[in-house]
Amino acid sequence: MRQSTIVIxxxxxxxxxxxxxxxxxxxxxxxxxxxxxFKGPEDIEVLLRNRELLSKNQPVxxxxxxxxxxxxxxxxxxxxxxxxxxxxPYLDFAKDHPVVMSFPSEFIWTGAQQGLDSFKKELVExxxxxxxxxxxxxxxxxADTLTNLASKSGNTMLFWDEVVNTKYEQLPLTRxxxxxxxxxxxxxxxxxxxxxxxxxxxxxxxxxxxAHKINLAYADVLNDRTESNIPxxxxxxxxxxxxxxxxxxxxxxxxxxxxxAALNSQMYDGVHVHIRGLQGIxxxxxxxxxxxxxxxxxxxxxxxxxxxxxxSNANVIxxxxxxxxxxxxxxxxxxxxxxxLFFGGSTSHDEDNKFGKVLNVVMxxxxxxxxxxxxxxxAKGLPEFDTFAVDYDSIDTKxxxxxxxxxxxxxxxxxxxxxxxxxKNHIDQGEVRPGESYLKDFTPYGGWGA
Amino acid sequence: xxxxxxxxxxxxxxxxEDNPRTNGDIISLTLGIVRQNxxxxxxxxxxxxxxxxxxxxxxxxxxxxxxxxxxDREVPGIKSKLYYPNGKLVHKYLQxxxxxxxxxFRLSLHEGKRVPRLQIQERKFSLLNGETVxxxxxxxxxxxxxxxxxxxxxxxxxxxxxxxxxxxxx
Numbered sequence: 204m205r206q207s208t209i210v211i212x213x214x215x216x217x218x219x220x221x222x223x224x225x226x227x228x229x230x231x232x233x234x235x236x237x238x239x240x241f242k243g244p245e246d247i248e249v250l251l252r253n254r255e256l257l258s259k260n261q262p263v264x265x266x267x268x269x270x271x272x273x274x275x276x277x278x279x280x281x282x283x284x285x286x287x288x289x290x291x292p293y294l295d296f297a298k299d300h301p302v303v304m305s306f307p308s309e310f311i312w313t314g315a316q317q318g319l320d321s322f323k324k325e326l327v328e329x330x331x332x333x334x335x336x337x338x339x340x341x342x343x344x345x346a347d348t349l350t351n352l353a354s355k356s357g358n359t360m361l362f363w364d365e366v367v368n369t370k371y372e373q374l375p376l377t378r379x380x381x382x383x384x385x386x387x388x389x390x391x392x393x394x395x396x397x398x399x400x401x402x403x404x405x406x407x408x409x410x411x412x413x414a415h416k417i418n419l420a421y422a423d424v425l426n427d428r429t430e431s432n433i434p435x436x437x438x439x440x441x442x443x444x445x446x447x448x449x450x451x452x453x454x455x456x457x458x459x460x461x462x463x464a465a466l467n468s469q470m471y472d473g474v475h476v477h478i479r480g481l482q483g484i485x486x487x488x489x490x491x492x493x494x495x496x497x498x499x500x501x502x503x504x505x506x507x508x509x510x511x512x513x514x515s516n517a518n519v520i521x522x523x524x525x526x527x528x529x530x531x532x533x534x535x536x537x538x539x540x541x542x543x544l545f546f547g548g549s550t551s552h553d554e555d556n557k558f559g560k561v562l563n564v565v566m567x568x569x570x571x572x573x574x575x576x577x578x579x580x581x582a583k584g585l586p587e588f589d590t591f592a593v594d595y596d597s598i599d600t601k602x603x604x605x606x607x608x609x610x611x612x613x614x615x616x617x618x619x620x621x622x623x624x625x626x627k628n629h630i631d632q633g634e635v636r637p638g639e640s641y642l643k644d645f646t647p648y649g650g651w652g653a
Numbered sequence: 654x655x656x657x658x659x660x661x662x663x664x665x666x667x668x669x670e671d672n673p674r675t676n677g678d679i680i681s682l683t684l685g686i687v688r689q690n691x692x693x694x695x696x697x698x699x700x701x702x703x704x705x706x707x708x709x710x711x712x713x714x715x716x717x718x719x720x721x722x723x724x725d726r727e728v729p730g731i732k733s734k735l736y737y738p739n740g741k742l743v744h745k746y747l748q749x750x751x752x753x754x755x756x757x758f759r760l761s762l763h764e765g766k767r768v769p770r771l772q773i774q775e776r777k778f779s780l781l782n783g784e785t786v787x788x789x790x791x792x793x794x795x796x797x798x799x800x801x802x803x804x805x806x807x808x809x810x811x812x813x814x815x816x817x818x819x820x821x822x823x
Binding site: 294334335336338360363364366367368370372373374375377378381401409410412413416417419420423424 | 664680
């Protein structure tokens with residue numbers, strides 16, 4: 204059942220400032236925020252080593268597909284990070300910053316091996332922790348079945364149609380997947396979660412109904428639980444770029460109608476939207492217009508219920524979203540311009556992917572390691588923040604992990620917080636659409652600018 | 654084969670009136686079965702009723718014994734252990750939890766033979782295992798206040814000045 208509300212303190216056109224509150228969950232997070240998105244164990248390490256880079260009560264988004272790996276990492280770092288803090292540093296963090304956990308299902312659509320491997324690992328770890336009484340061996344068997352189904356499902360709804368019909372001791376695998384994700388979110392003390400739902404694709408009109416059905420099932424499961432640490436439920440829309448055609452909004456109506464019906468049921472605490480392929484969409488103004496139209500309609504739906512609209516993994520485009528009524532937008536801390544969650548990183552051969560990008564808020568660009576090396580050579584070019592002074596001599600451009608952990612990711616966290624605060628300050632002064640004004644000459648997202 | 658788009662929420666979750674196995678999770682269902690059989694059940698009886706293997710059923714019963722939701726006894730002449738329910742929760746709202754640093758205590762009032770019984774359950778949250786039950790004790794409710802006074806008395810003996818700041822032993 205719905206538990207939270209947003210309290211708006213200032214509005215400029217569609218943009219709003221305020222708080223997202225829930226007394227029973229001791230939740231008090233700022234809305235209209237650009238916030239960091241943490242994908243995996245390395246990201247969580249960066250977060251806990253640099254939590255001072257976040258604003259007070261700033262919410263964060265964690266990727267549920269690596270939840271157990273992230274918590275294992277935290278356990279390993281416990282003694283190192285404890286310092287003055289009594290108890291576990293992550294639990295301490297989760298008390299101060301609302302954690303929202305999401306479960307993007309794009310790897311099932313793409314069949315990306317790295318995603319499938321991670322999925323299996325998390326299932327093996329997580330299934331025995333559910334309240335379904337699944338043992339370790341049985342967990343492994345179920346994980347095998349699910350991963351095999353996923354590997355055959357690329358670009359179709361096969362996985363989802365199969366899992367609802369495949370049963371393990373009379374329990375459909377859909378139920379097992381839902382319980383697994385809820386257990387992962389509880390383990391990470393998430394205040395709210397969005398579900399593991401089918402991707403909505405332009406070529407498969409029924410995918411809208413399929414995603415809606417799984418969303419309804421999530422609300423049913425979460426509302427059935429009475430424990431105090433059960434996360435709030437977001438209505439989830441995970442969308443392929445094929446849904447966004449130039450200046451064509453007809454295919455988007457059904458999603459808006461479903462979201463509206465869902466929030467009217469009072470079973471959800473907001474809408475969580477993730478749009479894949481934003482980089483491709485950004486190349487065509489007509490498609491950008493369709494996304495903006497869609498975001499505005501969802502914002503209307505959420506505003507009617509005084510609930511938040513969360514745009515996940517939106518990169519700096521989230522600033523445009525905030526102008527159009529999005530309550531919270533997240534951005535990955537490697538500033539990746541790709542929307543794929545399970546590519547890149549240390550296994551990639553491409554140097555830019557391996558080292559990750561650096562968000563240069565002044566040049567309005569995401570710099571690769573080559574550009575950072577040039578900046579180091581002349582000891583200038585990277586903007587500094589109140590919370591992060593750039594020490595050019597200490598940036599390690601030889602070892603990718605050191606570079607990401609010690610420089611690029613913490614730097615991006617500081618840059619995200621800076622943009623967040625800057626946007627809020629402009630709204631506070633009554634400026635109209637500061638996000639779009641900023642983005643108009645941002646490479647390669649200028650199309651989102653005013 | 655029904656497609657997901659045509660499936661009902663009940664089908665997605667495997668809930669059906671004919672199949673109690675799927676009406677809720679297996680641990681709750683096992684607890685329900687033990688509570689409905691105050692004369693005791695064996696792991697095999699639970700396995701037959703829930704459709705899981707006897708080994709799994711025994712594991713779940715063991716977990717419930719550890720939580721003090723149920724207790725077990727070895728009965729002469731019977732090879733298997735018998736499992737019995739501890740008193741049912743008096744009311745859903747007579748159950749409350751509070752965190753004290755690393756420890757969480759759940760207090761709940763259960764039906765007892767003579768008077769309701771207060772259960773004090775110790776829970777612990779760890780990132781490795783999530784929330785787990787460490788153990789529990791029962792106190793007859795008419796002795797609960799005396800028990801609380803006994804604790805205070807004991808603590809006074811040790812001169813607990815301020816539990817938030819420190820413990821000084823005389």
